[in-house]
Amino acid sequence: MKRPLFSQPNSFAHHCSSLLQRCMKPKALKPSKQIHALVLTKHIDMNVLSLSSKLIGAYACCGDFNSAKLLFQETPNPNVFALNWMILTLTSSGSHEEAIRYFSLCQESKNYNSSPNKYTFSAILKSCMGLLDAGLGKQVHGLICKMGFQNDLSVCNDLIYMYCKCSIICPARQVFDEMSERDVASWTTIMCGYANAGKIDESVILFERMRMDGVKPNEFTWNAIISGHAKNGDCDDAYMFFSRMSKEGLVPDLATWNAMISGFVQSQRAIEALELFRSMLIAGIKPNQVTLTALLPASGIIASIGTTGKEIHGFIYRIKLDINVFVASALIDMYSKCGNIKAAQIIFNTTPDKNLASWNAMIGCYGKHGMVESAIGLFEKLHDEKIQPNEVTLTSVLSACSHGGLVEKGLEIFRSMDKYGVEANIEHYSCLIDLLCRYGRMDEAYGIVNRVGLEITNSIVGAFLNGCKIHGRRDLAEKIDDRMKVEMNKPGAFVTLSNIYASEGEWGGVEDVRKVMKDKKVLKKPGFSSI
DNA sequence: GTAGGGTTAG
Numbered sequence: 001m002k003r004p005l006f007s008q009p010n011s012f013a014h015h016c017s018s019l020l021q022r023c024m025k026p027k028a029l030k031p032s033k034q035i036h037a038l039v040l041t042k043h044i045d046m047n048v049l050s051l052s053s054k055l056i057g058a059y060a061c062c063g064d065f066n067s068a069k070l071l072f073q074e075t076p077n078p079n080v081f082a083l084n085w086m087i088l089t090l091t092s093s094g095s096h097e098e099a100i101r102y103f104s105l106c107q108e109s110k111n112y113n114s115s116p117n118k119y120t121f122s123a124i125l126k127s128c129m130g131l132l133d134a135g136l137g138k139q140v141h142g143l144i145c146k147m148g149f150q151n152d153l154s155v156c157n158d159l160i161y162m163y164c165k166c167s168i169i170c171p172a173r174q175v176f177d178e179m180s181e182r183d184v185a186s187w188t189t190i191m192c193g194y195a196n197a198g199k200i201d202e203s204v205i206l207f208e209r210m211r212m213d214g215v216k217p218n219e220f221t222w223n224a225i226i227s228g229h230a231k232n233g234d235c236d237d238a239y240m241f242f243s244r245m246s247k248e249g250l251v252p253d254l255a256t257w258n259a260m261i262s263g264f265v266q267s268q269r270a271i272e273a274l275e276l277f278r279s280m281l282i283a284g285i286k287p288n289q290v291t292l293t294a295l296l297p298a299s300g301i302i303a304s305i306g307t308t309g310k311e312i313h314g315f316i317y318r319i320k321l322d323i324n325v326f327v328a329s330a331l332i333d334m335y336s337k338c339g340n341i342k343a344a345q346i347i348f349n350t351t352p353d354k355n356l357a358s359w360n361a362m363i364g365c366y367g368k369h370g371m372v373e374s375a376i377g378l379f380e381k382l383h384d385e386k387i388q389p390n391e392v393t394l395t396s397v398l399s400a401c402s403h404g405g406l407v408e409k410g411l412e413i414f415r416s417m418d419k420y421g422v423e424a425n426i427e428h429y430s431c432l433i434d435l436l437c438r439y440g441r442m443d444e445a446y447g448i449v450n451r452v453g454l455e456i457t458n459s460i461v462g463a464f465l466n467g468c469k470i471h472g473r474r475d476l477a478e479k480i481d482d483r484m485k486v487e488m489n490k491p492g493a494f495v496t497l498s499n500i501y502a503s504e505g506e507w508g509g510v511e512d513v514r515k516v517m518k519d520k521k522v523l524k525k526p527g528f529s530s531i
Numbered sequence: 532g533t534a535g536g537g538t539t540a541g
Contacts, residue, residue: 021532050532057533084533119533157536188537223538230539258539293540329541357541392541 013039013048020054029062046075053082060085065093080114087123096127100136115147118155125158134166141171153179157186164193182213188221195228203228223255230263235272238263257285262294270301289327292316296330300337309334323347329357336365356387364396372404379413389420391428398431402438410435430459437467446476456483461493469500478509491522 016035023032036055039046046052052075059068060082072078072086083106090099103116103124116124121144128137141159149155156179163172176182176190187210194202207225210217217225222245229238242260245252252260257280264273277295280287287295292312299309313331316323323331328351335344348354348362359382366375379397382389389397394417401410414432417424424432429448436445449456449464461484468477477500484493494517501509 017532024532054532061533081533088533117533122534122536154534154536161536183536185536190537192537218537220537225538227538253538255539260539262539288539290540297541324540326540333541355541361541 010048012042013044013051016044017049017051017054020051020058023058024061027062029059029064032058032062033067047077050079050081053079056082057085060089063089063093065089077114080117080120083114083116084119084123087120087127091123091126091130094130096130099124099127100131116143118149118152121149121155122158125155125162129162129165132166134163134168137162137166138171141175150178151180153181153183153186157183157189160186160189160193164189164196167197169193169197169199182215184210184215184218184221187215187217188224191221192224192228195224195231198232200228200232200234217250219250219253219256222250223253223259226256227259227263230259230266233263233267235260235263235267235269252283252285254285254288254291257283258288258290258294261291265294265298265301268301270298273298274302287319287321289321289324292321293326293330296327296334299334309338323351325351325353325355325358329355329361332358332361332365336361336368339369341365341369341371356390356393359387360390360392360396363393363400367396367400367403370403372400372406375400375404376406376409389422391422391425394420394422395427395431398428398435402431402435405439407435407439407441426455426457426460429454430457430463433460433467434463437463437470440467440471442467442471442473442476446479449480456480456487458488458490458492461488462496465493465496465500469496469503474500474504474506481509481513485516489520489522491517494522 016039019035020032023029023035032055035058038044039051039055044051046055052071056068056071056075056078059065059071068086068089072082075082083102086102087099090096090102103120106116121140124140125137128134128140137159144150144155144159156175159175160172163169163175172190172193176186179186187206191203191206194200194206203225207217207221210221222241226238226241226245229235229241238260242252242256245256257276261273261276261280264270264276273295277287277291280291292315296309296312299312309331313334316327316331321327328347331347332344335341335347344362344365348358351358359378363375363378366372366378375397379389379393382393394413397413398410401407401413410432414424414428414435417428429451433445433448436442436448445464445467448454449460454460461480464480465477468474477497481497484497488494494513498510498513501507501513
């Protein structure tokens with residue numbers, strides 16, 4: 001006798017439910033849709049076995065947000081799994097505001113009565129982090145305590161991570177200190193938080209303490225301590241930990257090598273960076289885009305030694321490394337620095353998914369080489385492409401204007417900065433002063449230097465004093481003399497000031513400046529050549 | 532029935 005396929009009344013629903021489950025891991029959208037269709041055509045009650053919530057989960061995790069949303073709206077009582085899937089997928093696709101809207105909707109709505117759980121909080125904390133909204137994070141933290149998740153290991157780790165990413169280490173540390181149980185990730189996360197806040201010493205203390213607590217550091221932990229030192233400019237200490245890592249039986253991985261290489265390059269120690277790169281290849285680690293992006297700026301530092309950026313470019317080509325937008329921008333910058341504008345242009349034009357950094361590199365390239373019209377042309381094209389410039393873009397454009405003699409254009413761009421949502425910083429002000437000074441508009445420049453709240457740095461004063469020198473305005477130089485003596489602690493600008501006095505035989509002034517430099521201990525060391 | 536966390540780039 002032929003057995004019926006589904007003997008129980010609900011066995012069809014059971015079957016659909018388990019099939020849906022199996023659709024989720026491989027993110028199989030089509031079978032999920034087929035099951036949905038079957039459920040509808042067979043008039044199965046969607047409330048049975050929370051079928052509608054399972055379908056929401058399946059749609060969300062397969063990336064079909066629209067279907068997930070529609071079904072979520074139609075479902076009278078979506079369960080916590082459905083909610084979590086919605087929030088998690090919105091969060092991981094970067095739609096943080098919407099994720100938060102779903103979360104609060106479900107907090108307030110009568111239509112929704114199951115409580116958030118630790119998965120909900122983990123996901124929503126990621127959105128707070130994505131928005132860098134520590135205030136919101138704090139509110140969620142409050143809710144976590146209210147609902148009794150303050151002792152959950154993974155929720156606490158997520159809280160620490162959120163606070164660290166929002167750059168507020170105090171509450172992160174408080175959560176960490178109050179945890180009854182900590183794992184390697186808890187220690188690593190807080191250590192990174194300190195390292196990124198420039199408090200590497202505290203990271204080291206925690207690194208030693210975790211071992212006393214019987215928690216063994218893993219690759220992530222070692223990488224955190226190594227990159228922490230490297231980012232803070234302590235390459236020697238980074239290297240010390242790098243060597244120690246191997247002695248303690250852990251093999252440096254790609255991220256370890258990348259952190260070391262990038263640290264040495266950022267400290268201008270290009271030769272050592274290159275040596276590390278070679279050791280990495282010998283160790284059999286295959287470099288990736290991060291490695292090459294980090295390494296490329298080294299070519300500018302060591303061009304005179306013989307390894308050129310072009311060789312590194314050749315290497316990229318030989319290993320068939322996929323040139324992503326990071327590598328492309330680094331290549332543009334490298335060719336720009338060694339004066340090969342043509343090569344920079346070719347890379348810029350053949351990069352399909354350009355981002356702001358690529359545009360900035362190319363605009364900077366034109367500016368550096370006096371091609372002010374091209375720089376401005378590209379800057380205006382940015383607007384057509386609906387890309388918002390940032391402070392780097394504006395520094396490059398303003399500096400291009402000043403080098404290329406376009407005073408009015410430069411002033412116009414400076415005035416329009418707030419239109420782009422960029423607040424003028426010291427760099428922009430020094431470009432502005434440079435712009436005015438080069439064309440003799442000294443009194444206006446003097447007005448800017450004296451703007452309330454503007455810190456006088458070497459670049460600000462340097463630009464201004466150069467103008468004074470060229471246009472014979474010792475009177476104006478004298479006017480900021482007193483302020484410099486009080487506020488400045490670096491030699492550069494004092495030398496220019498003293499030169500202005502010297503050029504006019506004003507030896508008293510020269511003597512005076514030298515005395516201040518001596519008192520402030522900023523006497524310039526004798527020049528030396530790197531060769 | 533929901534994840535795996537944390538490290539490296541312009």
